[in-house]
Amino acid sequence: MQNLQAPQWDIDSEYPALDSPELQAERQRVQALSQQLQALVPGLIGEDVLKTAQEMALLHKEASLLLGNLMSYTHLKRSTDLKNSAARALLEQLKKDAVQLEQGLQPLNQFLMHANDATFEAFLAHPDLADSHFYYRDQRINHQRVLPLEQENLLSSLELDGFQAWGNLYTNLTGSIDYDFEHEDGSRETLGVAGLLSLLSSGSETLRRRAYEGLNTVFATHEESCAAILNAMAGWRLELCQRRSHTVPTHFLSAPLHMNRMQQASLDQMIEAVGSQRALGHRALALQARVFGKERLDPWDTEAPLPELGHQTPPLSFPAAMDIIAEAFNTVDSSMGDFARLMQEQQWIDAAPLGHKTPGAFCSGFAKSRTPRVLLTWHGTQSNLITLAHELGHAFHSWVMRDMPYRETRYPMSLAETASTFAETVVRHHMLSQASSPAEKLAILWHEVAAVPRFGINIPVRYCFEKAFYEARAGRSFSPEDFCSLMADTWREWYGESISAPNERFWASKLHFYITQPSFYNFPYTFGYLFSQAIYAEQARQGEGFFDFYTALLRDTGRMPVEALVQKHFRRDVTEASFWDPCFDIMTQYVDQFEALLSEL
Ligand SMILES: [Zn+2]
Numbered sequence: 001m002q003n004l005q006a007p008q009w010d011i012d013s014e015y016p017a018l019d020s021p022e023l024q025a026e027r028q029r030v031q032a033l034s035q036q037l038q039a040l041v042p043g044l045i046g047e048d049v050l051k052t053a054q055e056m057a058l059l060h061k062e063a064s065l066l067l068g069n070l071m072s073y074t075h076l077k078r079s080t081d082l083k084n085s086a087a088r089a090l091l092e093q094l095k096k097d098a099v100q101l102e103q104g105l106q107p108l109n110q111f112l113m114h115a116n117d118a119t120f121e122a123f124l125a126h127p128d129l130a131d132s133h134f135y136y137r138d139q140r141i142n143h144q145r146v147l148p149l150e151q152e153n154l155l156s157s158l159e160l161d162g163f164q165a166w167g168n169l170y171t172n173l174t175g176s177i178d179y180d181f182e183h184e185d186g187s188r189e190t191l192g193v194a195g196l197l198s199l200l201s202s203g204s205e206t207l208r209r210r211a212y213e214g215l216n217t218v219f220a221t222h223e224e225s226c227a228a229i230l231n232a233m234a235g236w237r238l239e240l241c242q243r244r245s246h247t248v249p250t251h252f253l254s255a256p257l258h259m260n261r262m263q264q265a266s267l268d269q270m271i272e273a274v275g276s277q278r279a280l281g282h283r284a285l286a287l288q289a290r291v292f293g294k295e296r297l298d299p300w301d302t303e304a305p306l307p308e309l310g311h312q313t314p315p316l317s318f319p320a321a322m323d324i325i326a327e328a329f330n331t332v333d334s335s336m337g338d339f340a341r342l343m344q345e346q347q348w349i350d351a352a353p354l355g356h357k358t359p360g361a362f363c364s365g366f367a368k369s370r371t372p373r374v375l376l377t378w379h380g381t382q383s384n385l386i387t388l389a390h391e392l393g394h395a396f397h398s399w400v401m402r403d404m405p406y407r408e409t410r411y412p413m414s415l416a417e418t419a420s421t422f423a424e425t426v427v428r429h430h431m432l433s434q435a436s437s438p439a440e441k442l443a444i445l446w447h448e449v450a451a452v453p454r455f456g457i458n459i460p461v462r463y464c465f466e467k468a469f470y471e472a473r474a475g476r477s478f479s480p481e482d483f484c485s486l487m488a489d490t491w492r493e494w495y496g497e498s499i500s501a502p503n504e505r506f507w508a509s510k511l512h513f514y515i516t517q518p519s520f521y522n523f524p525y526t527f528g529y530l531f532s533q534a535i536y537a538e539q540a541r542q543g544e545g546f547f548d549f550y551t552a553l554l555r556d557t558g559r560m561p562v563e564a565l566v567q568k569h570f571r572r573d574v575t576e577a578s579f580w581d582p583c584f585d586i587m588t589q590y591v592d593q594f595e596a597l598l599s600e601l
Helices: 021-045 049-080 085-114 117-124 127-140 149-159 163-176 193-199 205-221 223-244 254-259 264-276 278-291 318-330 334-345 382-400 418-434 438-473 480-495 523-555 562-570 577-600
Strands: 179-182 188-191 362-365 372-375
Touching: 021 049, 021 085, 049 085, 049 117, 049 127, 049 362, 049 372, 085 127, 085 149, 117 127, 149 163, 163 193, 163 223, 179 193, 179 205, 188 193, 193 205, 205 223, 223 438, 223 480, 264 278, 264 438, 264 523, 264 577, 278 438, 278 480, 278 577, 318 334, 318 382, 318 418, 334 382, 362 382, 372 382, 382 418, 382 438, 382 523, 418 438, 418 523, 438 480, 438 523, 438 577, 523 562, 523 577
Parallel strands: none
Antiparallel strands: 179 188, 362 372
8 A cells, every 4th residue: 555644643742641640630620620619609699799700700711621621632532542441431531520510600600691781791890701701791692581590400400311312312213223235246234324324425326326215214114203303302492492482582593593693684694595596506416417427316316426537536645635735725825824834744633544543534622732633534535635624724713713712712603614614615726726637627626516506405405494394393293294295395495306306304314403402403504605605705806915804704703793703804794695695606606617627528
């Protein structure tokens, strides 16, 4: 095998080792802070209540930063060696420390939610809490929705075996399914749901079709269970919304919108904008169908890769990939290229293809040293290169915020993929400018073209389906047939004639509908994708001034709502559908270019 020169990272600059005295001391510090926090709780009903609350907040700030750092280190240790039992055991212990810290914090949170405005402002006036204003104000947005203390306590104690149990049931159910799968050569293999889902992105149409049929078979068998889970989860959430509506109305979208720091109008207008552009998605799907030699795509083709069109790229070494990325980043600004080099020189990237490494890729980092780390497994493919660019984009996002208070650097899901998707786009466009043959260009553009229906049609289907279900669920439960027909209707509404048949059991096979934390785990994807394209459009518009605009915007992603962010940096109103127009111009260019290249071949 070729030497691809993939590096391993250095994380022992943070702590010498998992069992080092330095790490132990810090863990003891967290435990001590947690105990001090607990000891202060009675003071929340005493005379010095304000002072107590402020002290608790400061203890929590220090403890959560240290605990986060310890968890990152342990998690990163484990991710390069999943068999590291010491890391695994420490992670368990740290999770217990986190629960303890959280328990000590509950009374303070309750106090701040029930406090009147004057008390709340007096609490924030402590000089050492100046970095936490956005953090606490953001939490307090929901203070009018809080229930009396005993009810909140009852609710959180029932939630684990009530609401959360439904999500666990789905995970356990889908984890236990065995399907007898037939490969192309006639050999048989027992596959689980995850195995079937991953075959949907296979290069072989036979395998994709069989995997799709397999998913339909297993989810038809388990449709009653899946329907019961969705009904119960939606019922619980809707009942909770009703209870919380005692002072201000609480909609089922209130919580997911708050989590994404967005307003309803921004979401509505974004859906309106993508809805009016769905013909562009249909065009992209028609071009994909042409590549596969079909009249229309089939429902098992939506994740299919570009077939070989006579263009083969030789394996890329890791240093060569870093050269391409640094060069591409330089086209934005030399400091962005320098940053890529710094990540390499400081050994902040782990790309070695080692046996017991965690699959996939991610960007993480340390709250104390404020240094990022990136992990992936290097095999020298083009998709590795794009993944590396993506994760370095995330790392750059945290790097430009490294001098800011940590509390102001936590951004919501709607903005989380801004820097990563932008970095991908920059690298892809740089490669496009260097590519010589139409086949090579087509391969680079494939991803952009596939993104158009993914974010412009498929994600909106999920959102509109879920919304229609929640609206109807208030009056009745859904049968499996109801779910299938609602999914099929929503699918047809968005896909039109561009796919041969609707994926009507998508409601059962898509894990995202069953996540217990935020409902509507869909619209932030489309928002994030469009937003990164809006930034890319701004680069062409602003030229020289772009980099300052870009970094200033990134620095604000953790300390203001989406509407204020757009107003401040774009001087535009994100609650107007026209904000997204430049994104659709770019997406149209991708599709046009792809079509022209396809005709050349
Ligand atoms: Zn990402």
